[in-house]
Amino acid sequence: MSTIAPPIDPESDPRVKAVFDDIRETRGSDFINNLWPHLAFDPALLKEVWSEVKAVMATQSEIDPLTKEMIYMAVSIANACSYCVHSHTAAARTKGMTDGMYAELLRIVSLAGRTNHLANALQLPIDQVFDRSAGGAS
Amino acid sequence: MSTIAPPIDPESDPRVKAVFDDIRETRGSDFINNLWPHLAFDPALLKEVWSEVKAVMATQSEIDPLTKEMIYMAVSIANACSYCVHSHTAAARTKGMTDGMYAELLRIVSLAGRTNHLANALQLPIDQVFDRSAGGAS
Amino acid sequence: MSTIAPPIDPESDPRVKAVFDDIRETRGSDFINNLWPHLAFDPALLKEVWSEVKAVMATQSEIDPLTKEMIYMAVSIANACSYCVHSHTAAARTKGMTDGMYAELLRIVSLAGRTNHLANALQLPIDQVFDRSAGGAS
Amino acid sequence: MSTIAPPIDPESDPRVKAVFDDIRETRGSDFINNLWPHLAFDPALLKEVWSEVKAVMATQSEIDPLTKEMIYMAVSIANACSYCVHSHTAAARTKGMTDGMYAELLRIVSLAGRTNHLANALQLPIDQVFDRSAGGAS
Amino acid sequence: MSTIAPPIDPESDPRVKAVFDDIRETRGSDFINNLWPHLAFDPALLKEVWSEVKAVMATQSEIDPLTKEMIYMAVSIANACSYCVHSHTAAARTKGMTDGMYAELLRIVSLAGRTNHLANALQLPIDQVFDRSAGGAS
Amino acid sequence: MSTIAPPIDPESDPRVKAVFDDIRETRGSDFINNLWPHLAFDPALLKEVWSEVKAVMATQSEIDPLTKEMIYMAVSIANACSYCVHSHTAAARTKGMTDGMYAELLRIVSLAGRTNHLANALQLPIDQVFDRSAGGAS
Numbered sequence: 165m166s167t168i169a170p171p172i173d174p175e176s177d178p179r180v181k182a183v184f185d186d187i188r189e190t191r192g193s194d195f196i197n198n199l200w201p202h203l204a205f206d207p208a209l210l211k212e213v214w215s216e217v218k219a220v221m222a223t224q225s226e227i228d229p230l231t232k233e234m235i236y237m238a239v240s241i242a243n244a245c246s247y248c249v250h251s252h253t254a255a256a257r258t259k260g261m262t263d264g265m266y267a268e269l270l271r272i273v274s275l276a277g278r279t280n281h282l283a284n285a286l287q288l289p290i291d292q293v294f295d296r297s298a299g300g301a302s
Numbered sequence: 303m304s305t306i307a308p309p310i311d312p313e314s315d316p317r318v319k320a321v322f323d324d325i326r327e328t329r330g331s332d333f334i335n336n337l338w339p340h341l342a343f344d345p346a347l348l349k350e351v352w353s354e355v356k357a358v359m360a361t362q363s364e365i366d367p368l369t370k371e372m373i374y375m376a377v378s379i380a381n382a383c384s385y386c387v388h389s390h391t392a393a394a395r396t397k398g399m400t401d402g403m404y405a406e407l408l409r410i411v412s413l414a415g416r417t418n419h420l421a422n423a424l425q426l427p428i429d430q431v432f433d434r435s436a437g438g439a440s
Numbered sequence: 441m442s443t444i445a446p447p448i449d450p451e452s453d454p455r456v457k458a459v460f461d462d463i464r465e466t467r468g469s470d471f472i473n474n475l476w477p478h479l480a481f482d483p484a485l486l487k488e489v490w491s492e493v494k495a496v497m498a499t500q501s502e503i504d505p506l507t508k509e510m511i512y513m514a515v516s517i518a519n520a521c522s523y524c525v526h527s528h529t530a531a532a533r534t535k536g537m538t539d540g541m542y543a544e545l546l547r548i549v550s551l552a553g554r555t556n557h558l559a560n561a562l563q564l565p566i567d568q569v570f571d572r573s574a575g576g577a578s
Numbered sequence: 579m580s581t582i583a584p585p586i587d588p589e590s591d592p593r594v595k596a597v598f599d600d601i602r603e604t605r606g607s608d609f610i611n612n613l614w615p616h617l618a619f620d621p622a623l624l625k626e627v628w629s630e631v632k633a634v635m636a637t638q639s640e641i642d643p644l645t646k647e648m649i650y651m652a653v654s655i656a657n658a659c660s661y662c663v664h665s666h667t668a669a670a671r672t673k674g675m676t677d678g679m680y681a682e683l684l685r686i687v688s689l690a691g692r693t694n695h696l697a698n699a700l701q702l703p704i705d706q707v708f709d710r711s712a713g714g715a716s
Numbered sequence: 717m718s719t720i721a722p723p724i725d726p727e728s729d730p731r732v733k734a735v736f737d738d739i740r741e742t743r744g745s746d747f748i749n750n751l752w753p754h755l756a757f758d759p760a761l762l763k764e765v766w767s768e769v770k771a772v773m774a775t776q777s778e779i780d781p782l783t784k785e786m787i788y789m790a791v792s793i794a795n796a797c798s799y800c801v802h803s804h805t806a807a808a809r810t811k812g813m814t815d816g817m818y819a820e821l822l823r824i825v826s827l828a829g830r831t832n833h834l835a836n837a838l839q840l841p842i843d844q845v846f847d848r849s850a851g852g853a854s
Numbered sequence: 855m856s857t858i859a860p861p862i863d864p865e866s867d868p869r870v871k872a873v874f875d876d877i878r879e880t881r882g883s884d885f886i887n888n889l890w891p892h893l894a895f896d897p898a899l900l901k902e903v904w905s906e907v908k909a910v911m912a913t914q915s916e917i918d919p920l921t922k923e924m925i926y927m928a929v930s931i932a933n934a935c936s937y938c939v940h941s942h943t944a945a946a947r948t949k950g951m952t953d954g955m956y957a958e959l960l961r962i963v964s965l966a967g968r969t970n971h972l973a974n975a976l977q978l979p980i981d982q983v984f985d986r987s988a989g990g991a992s
């Protein structure tokens with residue numbers, strides 16, 4: 165159940181087709197996941213979101229592609245975004261995440277969930293050494 | 303301002319001292335950050351939390367130590383845990399996170415924040431191919 | 441799947457019927473959405489919630505009805521409340537939200553999601569001028 | 579730093595004074611915490627919020643006062659509401675929460691934080707038996 | 717739809733069987749809810765999570781079992797963890813939560829949700845008296 | 855306390871100066887709030903974020919500027935982003951938000967907080983009529 169119906173034939177709009185073509189080429193796959201046709205009701209928004217995703221996730225950079233996906237998964241899990249958890253877990257597997265790495269990610273993410281709740285409960289004062297504005301940590 | 307006062311001399315309790323000694327040895331540093339003395343009012347809880355943190359974060363495993371810290375940061379940012387954001391950003395720097403990698407992490411985390419909100423707004427249906435219980439993705 | 445079964449014939453209880461009648465009259469519609477029968481297991485709670493919703497959302501005030509619904513949508517999206525996203529997106533459409541406005545709301549909400557994550561990551565100091573208690577902003 | 583300045587002499591407005599008097603009488607204390615003067619810029623809103631807090635938290639009911647406060651603390655911790663964590667931890671202590679109970683609450687809340695992240699990561703299917711709408715659980 | 721398939725015959729692994737046996741014995745029931753088989757792909761993680769849940773939730777302590785479950789529910793609701801809301805609402809009922817108590821829990825949790833949003837909006841300064849590190853509250 | 859130190863003289867970098875000049879011109883003010891110098895350690899990221907903020911918030915469109923700010927505030931409050939709550943409350947005031955409108959926004963946002971928690975607790979089934987993918991709502 166979605167809050168907007170995807171267009172029946174989204175690629176009949178050349179602006180949508182251009183984005184979908186770029187998704188297929190960038191990913192080397194014919195599969196277009198549900199996010200994109202649901203954004204196609206507004207081709208400008210579709211293009212903005214895809215451009216940002218491509219620039220951040222599909223461009224070579226200092227952080228390797230699998231690590232990027234695991235960071236993305238971590239945020240999505242914490243934000244309880246069901247769709248994003250599914251799509252980025254699948255993407256991480258495509259980029260090499262083994263079951264062993266997945267189990268480890270679950271340990272890290274759930275431990276962070278635990279200590280986040282502890283620290284928010286205790287309302288801990290920030291250690292002076294963590295403050296970069298004061299030139300503390302190094 | 304915290305919700306509990308750390309004991310004045312926490313290490314006078316040998317259970318606390320044992321944990322603090324292990325923290326120092328594991329990290330190769332004399333610095334004990336505020337989380338630990340604030341947990342020292344209940345030595346059993348202190349030991350449980352440290353044991354879990356040590357097992358997940360300070361034990362060699364498939365995911366390298368810097369990636370672990372960046373995943374931890376990602377969860378802490380999404381959960382708005384001020385203390386944890388500070389402590390794990392500092393830890394990631396200690397483990398080699400450069401300013402360039404930090405900028406990239408900010409891009410990934412904030413993009414995930416953006417698409418998490420989009421997907422939660424659109425209430426997207428999960429693509430069948432993402433469902434592992436049905437043997438979909440591979 | 442819900443955590444409570446709605447009563448089989450909720451309006452057989454006159455306290456429930458009174459609330460449902462008021463919902464229908466206030467909204468000018470016979471449609472009662474799922475929230476209300478699921479609250480009917482406790483007629484006092486049902487009445488409290490409806491009274492508050494009616495006072496805030498269905499009473500004429502400085503903020504126009506469509507803007508109210510878009511603010512409600514924004515909170516519900518950020519809180520990952522699937523049901524509320526659906527019900528308030530539908531309500532916003534009833535009150536005049538076009539597809540163009542919806543696309544724009546998605547841009548604002550997802551941009552806020554992005555910068556919220558950035559600011560929580562950077563742990564930005566609050567600008568003095570924002571502080572009303574000091575008489576800063578004007 | 580707050581987003582609104584409390585009135586300099588809030589009780590000069592009789593509507594504010596009436597609410598503050600009721601807070602003092604209900605709690606048996608002269609202390610008025612910061613929430614209330616900051617809401618006093620809009621006396622109607624002040625009265626609505628206090629009426630609801632009084633009805634839920636200060637009225638005798640099936641759940642005892644300390645348990646109520648601990649439930650309130652749990653929500654506030656999970657929502658990262660710094661002010662509410664502080665005010666309700668203090669209130670729970672006033673109503674009898676010992677350090678031992680506080681340590682136990684921290685264990686429960688942080689364990690829930692952990693398994694919430696696990697379940698959101700795994701996107702677990704709901705067990706049929708949990709569904710009350712189907713008459714499953716009993 | 718889950719992100720991992722549970723093993724077809726999880727108890728063929730003796731490490732999994734040992735945990736499942738302990739769950740059944742501890743709970744006095746043959747029912748194993750979905751969380752556990754979905755964690756069985758990594759028997760060490762399964763054991764860690766169950767050990768922690770058992771130690772916190774199934775061991776006699778100062779806070780009674782029903783109160784523990786209601787605190788757990790409160791966190792799970794605030795974190796929008798659909799699975800955990802279902803499983804802990806069912807567990808609370810098993811431990812004696814009546815419909816009247818459930819309605820009251822809904823009042824408390826939703827009031828906390830309301831005032832958490834108010835306090836986060838107002839960015840209230842913490843009352844000095846709440847600060848335990850300064851020896852304020854007593 | 856921030857996790858990164860802003861450059862001592864950020865505008866000595868022409869890429870930073872170009873963005874700051876555009877902020878000043880777009881807003882018709884010499885004031886540059888803390889977000890921007892803290893992003894200046896990575897001029898490309900600074901430019902990306904400002905470009906997006908300008909495109910969404912400072913470009914004339916169907917939703918008026920004040921409504922945009924109130925929607926932004928709503929998301930920031932729900933996400934517990936202290937900095938963003940401050941900066942966008944100030945911006946909303948600059949664009950005409952009166953104290954009366956602020957009180958009303960607080961009512962809407964906190965009511966949404968309340969019903970979001972209720973709906974997440976009840977795990978309400980989505981009404982068929984809300985589903986746009988099925989052509990339900992109109």
